[in-house]
Amino acid sequence: MTVVQQPNSFRTGPDERGHFGIYGGRFVAETLMPLILELEKAYAEAKADPAFKKEMDGHLKNYVGRPSPLCLAERLTKHFGGAKIYFKREDLNHTGAHKVNNVLGQIMLARRMGKPRVIAETGAGMHGVATATMCAKFGLECIVFMGALDVARQQPNVLRMQALGAQVRPVESGAKTLKDAMNEALRDWVTNVSNTFYCIGTVAGPHPYPMMVRDFQCIIGEETRAQMQEAEGRLPDSLIACIGGGSNAMGLFHPFLDDRGVDIYGVEAAGHGLKKKHAASVAGGRPGVLHGNRTYLLMKDDGQIEEAHSISAGLDYPGIGPEHAWLADLGRVKFLSATDKEALAAFQLCSRLEGIIPALEPCHALARLGDIAPSKPADHLLVVNLSGRGDKDLDSVAKHLGDKGLGGKL
Amino acid sequence: MTTRIDQRFADLKREGRAALVTYTMAGDPDTRTSLEILKALPKAGADVIELGMPFTDPMADGPAIQAGGLRALNAGQTMIKTLGMVRAFRKGDSATPIVLMGYYNPIYIYGVMKFLADAKAAGVDGLIVVDLPPEEDEELCIPALKAGLNFIRLATPTTDDRRLPAVLANTSGFVYYVSITGITGSAAPDADKVHAAVTRIKRHTRLPVAVGFGVRTAKQARAIAQGAEGVAVGSALVNAVKDSLDRKGKATARTVKAVAVLVAELARGVRGAKHKSP
Numbered sequence: 001m002t003v004v005q006q007p008n009s010f011r012t013g014p015d016e017r018g019h020f021g022i023y024g025g026r027f028v029a030e031t032l033m034p035l036i037l038e039l040e041k042a043y044a045e046a047k048a049d050p051a052f053k054k055e056m057d058g059h060l061k062n063y064v065g066r067p068s069p070l071c072l073a074e075r076l077t078k079h080f081g082g083a084k085i086y087f088k089r090e091d092l093n094h095t096g097a098h099k100v101n102n103v104l105g106q107i108m109l110a111r112r113m114g115k116p117r118v119i120a121e122t123g124a125g126m127h128g129v130a131t132a133t134m135c136a137k138f139g140l141e142c143i144v145f146m147g148a149l150d151v152a153r154q155q156p157n158v159l160r161m162q163a164l165g166a167q168v169r170p171v172e173s174g175a176k177t178l179k180d181a182m183n184e185a186l187r188d189w190v191t192n193v194s195n196t197f198y199c200i201g202t203v204a205g206p207h208p209y210p211m212m213v214r215d216f217q218c219i220i221g222e223e224t225r226a227q228m229q230e231a232e233g234r235l236p237d238s239l240i241a242c243i244g245g246g247s248n249a250m251g252l253f254h255p256f257l258d259d260r261g262v263d264i265y266g267v268e269a270a271g272h273g274l275k276k277k278h279a280a281s282v283a284g285g286r287p288g289v290l291h292g293n294r295t296y297l298l299m300k301d302d303g304q305i306e307e308a309h310s311i312s313a314g315l316d317y318p319g320i321g322p323e324h325a326w327l328a329d330l331g332r333v334k335f336l337s338a339t340d341k342e343a344l345a346a347f348q349l350c351s352r353l354e355g356i357i358p359a360l361e362p363c364h365a366l367a368r369l370g371d372i373a374p375s376k377p378a379d380h381l382l383v384v385n386l387s388g389r390g391d392k393d394l395d396s397v398a399k400h401l402g403d404k405g406l407g408g409k410l
Numbered sequence: 411m412t413t414r415i416d417q418r419f420a421d422l423k424r425e426g427r428a429a430l431v432t433y434t435m436a437g438d439p440d441t442r443t444s445l446e447i448l449k450a451l452p453k454a455g456a457d458v459i460e461l462g463m464p465f466t467d468p469m470a471d472g473p474a475i476q477a478g479g480l481r482a483l484n485a486g487q488t489m490i491k492t493l494g495m496v497r498a499f500r501k502g503d504s505a506t507p508i509v510l511m512g513y514y515n516p517i518y519i520y521g522v523m524k525f526l527a528d529a530k531a532a533g534v535d536g537l538i539v540v541d542l543p544p545e546e547d548e549e550l551c552i553p554a555l556k557a558g559l560n561f562i563r564l565a566t567p568t569t570d571d572r573r574l575p576a577v578l579a580n581t582s583g584f585v586y587y588v589s590i591t592g593i594t595g596s597a598a599p600d601a602d603k604v605h606a607a608v609t610r611i612k613r614h615t616r617l618p619v620a621v622g623f624g625v626r627t628a629k630q631a632r633a634i635a636q637g638a639e640g641v642a643v644g645s646a647l648v649n650a651v652k653d654s655l656d657r658k659g660k661a662t663a664r665t666v667k668a669v670a671v672l673v674a675e676l677a678r679g680v681r682g683a684k685h686k687s688p
């Protein structure tokens with residue numbers, strides 16, 4: 001990693017051209033550029049408009065069900081015998097994941113901009129479901145691009161999107177996963193730019209998306225601060241979250257970035273292992289340009305993008321949001337990884353010990369608890385972002401567990 | 411500084427006709443056949459060559475060029491081989507301009523300065539990089555201009571009069587007008603609308619304007635050529651390659667000829683246009 005000078009604050013980015021250090025930017029076709037500038041302007045205006053915030057807060061409370069609880073994971077805490085483990089319960093949001101926080105903001109923006117048609121890419125389907133939900137609520141047309149492999153492994157979410165009135169378009173190109181869905185969404189956007197709003201599901205893409213999605217997700221960390229203050233009278237000591245593009249992680253991390261005493265861990269998907277097929281772009285990638293931004297990417301020597309692999313469709317992407325890339329270089333966020341197998345074990349452990357069936361994505365964060373929690377004192381406050389619930393994954397987890405099955409011995 | 415591109419458009423202006431700009435994917439279906447196609451293009455009537463640099467994630471391209479790029483990559487095409495093709499082509503043709511077209515990442519990873527030096531030395535005349543708008547000019551555009559390469563920018567139906575000056579500011583060689591809001595290989599553009607757009611662009615620049623995206627047939631090429639200095643054809647040629655392959659996707663004796671025949675037909679269309687200089 002490049003050595004970068006430490007800034008006074010980690011929370012001032014990006015600059016007006018969308019850069020976090022060398023990362024970010026606006027690497028898009030000319031057709032999209034005028035719209036991206038228009039979006040940037042519309043977002044700045046909305047952000048400054050108290051009525052926008054007021055409306056958003058209302059929907060977050062009454063429709064999404066926020067604030068989401070911060071709950072003590074008592075049996076897991078006892079199990080590891082170290083740090084006091086808290087869950088930030090994003091799985092309890094309407095639609096079952098953190099994705100809805102961002103989608104609400106973007107759909108309100110789409111309405112402000114007068115765009116009747118919304119497109120989205122989705123991996124695990126949680127972002128697709130959240131987008132379909134908000135489009136149903138506000139009466140917008142919704143088209144979701146989803147890799148054909150993900151359509152197969154996240155069937156429950158495909159059905160949910162269809163029930164909500166969205167059109168799901170399976171994408172057959174490439175590895176038929178999230179990257180390919182994003183390519184196809186961008187192609188649709190180029191074609192239908194005048195009436196279409198592209199609702200990106202993570203802190204990636206061209207500026208202003210990484211900043212805008214982060215801002216909408218920051219409610220996770222802001223609530224966590226207040227809730228921990230109330231529960232323990234102080235800030236947490238460490239935070240941990242899984243990283244696909246990095247939106248649930250950024251939402252939790254960002255409000256704490258300038259609290260230097262708070263240790264922050266992001267967990268990437270190590271798939272079959274870091275020496276084999278995986279989706280850990282910080283661990284196994286280097287800076288490159290894809291999907292509108294410069295960031296860490298998995299690629300071959302000559303700059304062709306590698307297909308990622310993860311058991312978790314939501315983490316199965318060869319890149320990461322640009323702000324995370326910057327924070328990784330600065331060392332402010334420590335990047336770890338967890339394999340498919342470790343995530344599966346965490347899935348079972350969390351379900352059995354806490355009565356919470358987690359999505360496979362946050363299972364990657366849960367999987368690293370065994371390394372971090374035991375060595376910490378009992379008053380070390382550790383927050384895990386439980387970014388989504390695991391109903392969507394039951395079929396595929398059962399398949400992976402094989403003969404032992406979901407009910408087998410741990 | 412006059413480049414081969416400037417020279418070619420100046421010559422054609424004297425002849426009173428538009429340029430046929432042909433796109434071919436480097437390495438499709440394999441490097442050797444692709445080089446043969448490249449060499450056959452000028453003889454068949456191509457005036458300017460766009461050589462596609464294959465990329466795994468061509469987000470502004472339709473199915474035809476996506477597939478062509480994957481065929482090239484699966485056959486082992488790399489940037490080094492693509493530049494090697496240009497070098498080989500230049501041994502027999504020192505006049506036909508070659509513009510490399512593609513996406514930024516393979517160039518960025520090759521190393522911008524090294525890429526510019528190697529491309530120039532190989533005989534490349536210009537670059538079209540789809541995902542580098544003027545907002546990112548410092549990345550490649552400005553270094554390319556300094557290295558003596560033309561940087562050809564895409565102007566689109568969404569590029570309004572307010573934005574055009576920024577798009578044209580560092581553009582050289584020619585302006586590539588993308589005739590539709592869409593990806594390559596989409597529906598054919600409406601010639602009247604295109605002419606109006608070209609006229610609009612010409613109010614802002616003295617550079618030649620070539621029109622592309624969606625042009626397939628000689629008839630369409632002729633209609634477009636009546637109001638522009640160039641007509642670009644891509645997906646149709648890449649499809650001609652595809653349709654000539656055997657069941658395993660390998661080149662056949664027909665491959666080079668299939669492209670040449672289509673180019674000759676398109677050239678007749680372009681040359682038959684009554685060119686009213688816009």
Ligand SMILES: Cc1ncc(COP(=O)(O)O)c(C=O)c1O
Nearest residue numbers: 126244245246247248314361388
């Ligand atoms: C529950 C859940 N967590 C995490 C992710 C990963 O995305 P991100 O890194 O943007 O939070 C997804 C993506 O689909 C998800 O559904």
